[in-house]
Each structure stands twice: as C-alpha cells, then as structure tokens.
Amino acid sequence: MDQRPLSPHLGVYKFTYTMSLSILHRITGVATSIAFVAFAWWLMALASGPEAYAAAMHCLSSPLAKLLLVGFTFSFVYHFCNGIRHLVWDTGRGLERAQARRSGLAVIVASLLLTALVVWLGCTALTVPVTP
Amino acid sequence: MSLRTPLGKVLGRGSAGEGTSHWWVQRVTAIALIPLTLWFAVSILGLPLNSYEAVSGWLGEPWVAVFTILLAITLAWHSWLGVQVVIEDYVHGKAAKTFLLLFSTFVHFAGAVAAVFAAMILAVS
Numbered sequence: 001m002d003q004r005p006l007s008p009h010l011g012v013y014k015f016t017y018t019m020s021l022s023i024l025h026r027i028t029g030v031a032t033s034i035a036f037v038a039f040a041w042w043l044m045a046l047a048s049g050p051e052a053y054a055a056a057m058h059c060l061s062s063p064l065a066k067l068l069l070v071g072f073t074f075s076f077v078y079h080f081c082n083g084i085r086h087l088v089w090d091t092g093r094g095l096e097r098a099q100a101r102r103s104g105l106a107v108i109v110a111s112l113l114l115t116a117l118v119v120w121l122g123c124t125a126l127t128v129p130v131t132p
Numbered sequence: 133m134s135l136r137t138p139l140g141k142v143l144g145r146g147s148a149g150e151g152t153s154h155w156w157v158q159r160v161t162a163i164a165l166i167p168l169t170l171w172f173a174v175s176i177l178g179l180p181l182n183s184y185e186a187v188s189g190w191l192g193e194p195w196v197a198v199f200t201i202l203l204a205i206t207l208a209w210h211s212w213l214g215v216q217v218v219i220e221d222y223v224h225g226k227a228a229k230t231f232l233l234l235f236s237t238f239v240h241f242a243g244a245v246a247a248v249f250a251a252m253i254l255a256v257s
Contacts, residue, residue, distance in 0.1 A: 026214075026218055029211075029214045029215075029218070030214075030215060030218055032211065033211040033214070033215050033240075036207050036208065036211050036243055037239060037243050039204075039207075039243075039247065040204070040242075040243040040244075040246040040247040040250070041246075043191075043200075043204075043246070043247050043250035043251065043254075044246050044247075044249075044250045046184070046187060046188055046191065046250065046254060047249070047250035047251075047253040047254050047257075049184075050184040053184045053187070053188070054184065057181070057182055076169070080166075080169065083162055084166070086162075087159065087162060087163065090159060118173070118177065121177040122177060122181075125176075125177050125178070125179060125180060125181045126181050126182060128180035128181075128182070128183070
C-alpha cells in the first residue's frame with residue numbers, strides 16, 4: 001500500500017491566483033454551512049415569539065455578530081458567483097486558461113460589489129423605524 | 133465469462149458504491165439554490181428586520197412557507213454533501229474523520245428539521 005504512486009502535489013505547480021479562488025470556494029462553502037445553522041437558529045427564534053425574536057436580533061447587533069454577518073454575506077455571495085462559474089465549467093465551456101482567469105476576476109469584482117450592496121440594504125432594513 | 137450484464141457492471145461504481153450520484157445531486161441542489169436563495173435574500177432585505185410583526189407576517193404566508201421549507205431542505209442537503217467532501221479531503225485521522233462526518237450529518241439534519249419546523253409554526257400561527 002505504501003508503494004502506490006502519488007500524483008504530483010500542489011507544490012510542483014507555479015502559483016496562479018485562480019488557485020486561491022478554488023480553495024476560497026471551499027472555505028466560503030464551509031462558512032455558508034455555519035451561516036445555515038445560524039439561519040435555522042434565527043427562524044426558531046422567530047417561531048418562538050416576539051421576545052425570543054427581539055433577543056435574537058439583540059444578539060445579532062453586537063459588533064462581533066455584525067462582523068460575522070458581513071463575513072457570512074461575502075462567503076455566500078462569493079460561493080454563489082463562483083458556483084455559477086463551476087456550473088458553466090460543468091457544461092465544458094470557459095475552461096481555457098485566459099477564460100478561467102477572466103471569469104475569476106469577474107467573480108471577485110461581482111462578489112465585492114454584491115457584498116457591499118447586501119450590507120448596505122441590510123443596514124437599511126435594520127434601521128427602518130418600527131411602528132407599534 | 134462473466135454472467136453480469138454490462139449495465140450491472142457500471143451501476144454504482146466508485147469507492148462509495150454510489151457512482152456519480154453524489155456529484156450529480158450537488159449540481160441539482162446548486163441549480164435549485166440559485167432562484168431560492170435570490171428570492172429569499174431579495175425578499176428579506178426588503179423587510180423592516182427589527183419588526184417581529186413584519187417578518188413573522190411575511191413568513192406566515194403559505195407560499196412563502198413552502199419556498200422557505202424548500203430553501204432549508206435544499207440548502208442543508210447541498211451543504212451536507214459539500215462539507216462531507218471537505219472533511220474527506222482534509223481530515224486524515226480515521227477517528228477524527230468519522231467523528232466529524234457524523235457531527236456534520238447530525239448538525240445538518242438538526243438544522244434542516246429546525247428550519248422546516250419553524251417555517252411550519254410560522255405558517256399556522
């Protein structure tokens with residue numbers, strides 16, 4: 001078993017930024033999985049009634065929670081955009097080196113812009129005065 | 133001479149004995165998640181999030197409940213498959229790998245059931 005041939009490891013390849021985009025897809029995927037657990041917790045708080053929901057929203061308003069929410073937003077948006085890139089690749093299109101580099105750059109720009117948009121919309125949605 | 137049919141030889145190939153179904157289900161759930169997550173994100177960002185009445189009222193609508201449940205199940209399924217691959221690729225100790233795979237499975241099922249249950253409560257209350 002120990003004598004089986006190994007494929008060349010990452011270290012033998014020249015670094016290109018598309019490599020970091022690839023690992024970032026997995027990292028943001030795992031982060032979005034954690035966000036899913038938070039989403040289930042938030043829904044349960046909402047289903048438990050006004051007091052539980054207010055407590056959950058208070059919990060989400062701490063600086064650390066806000067930082068996490070921005071991180072989750074970027075993770076989701078990046079995984080969403082890069083996921084579409086992967087689905088296009090699955091059809092056999094866009095796999096040429098120049099095309100993959102261009103689509104990678106497009107994914108980065110789109111995710112940063114969309115993260116800013118969602119954070120801005122989220123802040124607006126949180127500051128709407130609540131009429132009793 | 134083998135008595136197995138050519139179809140029987142290729143069905144369920146791969147070390148897990150499930151052929152390409154893991155890969156395929158990950159793509160199917162990915163495609164379903166594009167409209168589901170877009171719809172949910174756009175809708176939720178248009179609500180006054182600090183208002184319990186506004187948020188619970190929106191989630192209480194029947195079709196919203198249906199699509200929120202679809203979102204929760206599809207998201208949990210896609211996430212479960214993805215985290216499984218990450219654990220299998222990067223965790224090498226047998227005990228740690230088994231523990232993390234079990235942990236991920238339990239958390240994903242618990243998250244999915246909690247989200248579906250909450251959406252149902254909101255729809256009928």
